[in-house]
Amino acid sequence: MTAEQHYDSDYFDWQKNIGAFGGVANLIKFEPFLTPDDRVVDFGCGGGFLLANMNCQEKVGVEVNPTARQAAEGHGLKVVASLAEISDGWASLIVSNHALEHVEHPFAVASEMLRVLEPGGRVVIVVPCDHYRVDFDPSDINQHLYSWSPMNLGNLFKHAGFEVEQCGLFIHTWPRRYEQIVKRFGWRVFHALARLQGRVETRWKQVRLVARKPPAV
Helix, strand or coil: CCHHHHCCHHHHHHHHHHHHHHHHHHHHHCHHHCCCCCEEEEECCCCCHHHHCCCCCEEEEECCCHHHHHHHHCCCCEEECCHHHCCCCCEEEEEEECCHHHCCCHHHHHHHHHHHEEEEEEEEEEEEEECCCCCCCCCCCCCCCCCCCHHHHHHHHHHCCCEEEEEEECCCCCCCCHHHHHHHHCHHHHHHHHHHHHHHCCCEEEEEEEEECCCCC
């Protein structure tokens, strides 16, 4: 089984409720870099929950899971199976949340992102960094192939041709009973608790990279 074949209807059934909540909860990672004039590509868009909530001019999702693609299209989104289906220089912004760790060839993906971006366009990538003490589990449903530190994520995109603007920890981990917290106290309290939880979480952290395609490329 290839990595792509793992992401089927069973995986989407497990992931979709988390994805629906994350469609709002994860906006905080990307909104500082998003404008209403942007043409946005969401790499690894899943069911389209995050992309559907982004305020931008045009949007396209990229998703290998056919079940997730169908769900995203149900939100009225255009979704393709790979970056290869998007024209050179189409996007002004590419976002990706917890997707790059799943792909077999991340350097090739980063290079394709460079092609799809217009000169001066940005990528904003958020990935997990698992602790070295996380043991191998053959039944792991996520099947992460890579774990990214700020150093090696920045190196990857630098060597793919990007100008890295920032790459560091993004301190934000959903607290337990996150849905109940939002219902009772609202999103502001949720994000405050997520920042606190992110500081004490030891099994994994998140890394966020912001990089530009050079104007001359």
